[in-house]
Amino acid sequence: MTPTFKFLIVLSSLACIANAQQKVFDVRTFGAKQNADISQALLSAWKEACASPTPSTVLIPKGTWSLKQAKLIGPNKAPVELRVEGILKAPLDPTQMPNKEGEWVTINYLDNFTLSGGGVFDGQGHEAWKRNDCHKNKNCVKLPLNLSFNFITNSTIRDVTTKDSKNFHVNVIGCYNVTFLRFTVSAPGDSPNTDGLHIARSKNCFV
Ligand SMILES: *[C@@H]1O[C@H](CO)[C@@H](O)[C@H](O)[C@H]1NC(C)=O
Ligand SMILES: *[C@@H]1O[C@H](CO)[C@@H](O)[C@H](O)[C@H]1NC(C)=O
Ligand SMILES: *[C@@H]1O[C@H](CO)[C@@H](O)[C@H](O)[C@H]1NC(C)=O
Numbered sequence: 001m002t003p004t005f006k007f008l009i010v011l012s013s014l015a016c017i018a019n020a021q022q023k024v025f026d027v028r029t030f031g032a033k034q035n036a037d038i039s040q041a042l043l044s045a046w047k048e049a050c051a052s053p054t055p056s057t058v059l060i061p062k063g064t065w066s067l068k069q070a071k072l073i074g075p076n077k078a079p080v081e082l083r084v085e086g087i088l089k090a091p092l093d094p095t096q097m098p099n100k101e102g103e104w105v106t107i108n109y110l111d112n113f114t115l116s117g118g119g120v121f122d123g124q125g126h127e128a129w130k131r132n133d134c135h136k137n138k139n140c141v142k143l144p145l146n147l148s149f150n151f152i153t154n155s156t157i158r159d160v161t162t163k164d165s166k167n168f169h170v171n172v173i174g175c176y177n178v179t180f181l182r183f184t185v186s187a188p189g190d191s192p193n194t195d196g197l198h199i200a201r202s203k204n205c206f207v
């Protein structure tokens, strides 16, 4: 074997290793504790993942986690995955959300994003529905909790469940080439808004 040839083999095996090594940012290493608010830990992990020049995963492992609110914004430098294996619980009382006008979980401006993991986004709507009168009062205070994906491209949302969102379940605005696979929306039939997935200004969204 010529030295050049050997060099090429080394190079290509290095490339393989780099591909196989998805960087994992586990929220626990950023201070997340079960049954405590993980907003800050998730945001810190998210920022590192978006800044990573190689593919990365933000992991929320199995278990039950409280999440007051999350705004996960791009752009991302390389493919990024949010792997939710556990159960994420919204605050029971919507006034506990830092930004009361915002949504519970917002995911914006990403290319090559994957949401996966088999976990559950539990909006804990049952308490809020009791206090809210939007079904009969037009000027009611809206319950702002929902999950929204805006301006995301070439992405996949799979194997996640949203449960008992306090209002609309899922909003999708301005996305391009986003595939929803095995995405489950569950809520009792008597909840105020039973719309599962709102999609607006989007192209090539496969549900
Ligand atoms: C997304 O993937 C495409 C095709 O592989 C690539 O051209 C683009 O740079 C990627 N963008 C990001 C932000 O990862
Ligand atoms: C859900 O999110 C959308 C924007 O993505 C927002 O317009 C809507 O008001 C939110 N739902 C509620 C009840 O606030
Ligand atoms: C999406 O993927 C296509 C095909 O790989 C690529 O050309 C494009 O740059 C990607 N990003 C956007 C924002 O469309």
Ligand SMILES: *[C@@H]1O[C@H](CO)[C@@H](O)[C@H](O)[C@H]1NC(C)=O
Binding pocket: 153, 154, 155, 156, 177
């Ligand atoms: C759609 O996104 C997938 C990755 O999720 C990519 O492989 C494919 O090339 C994209 N298609 C277009 C038309 O951008």
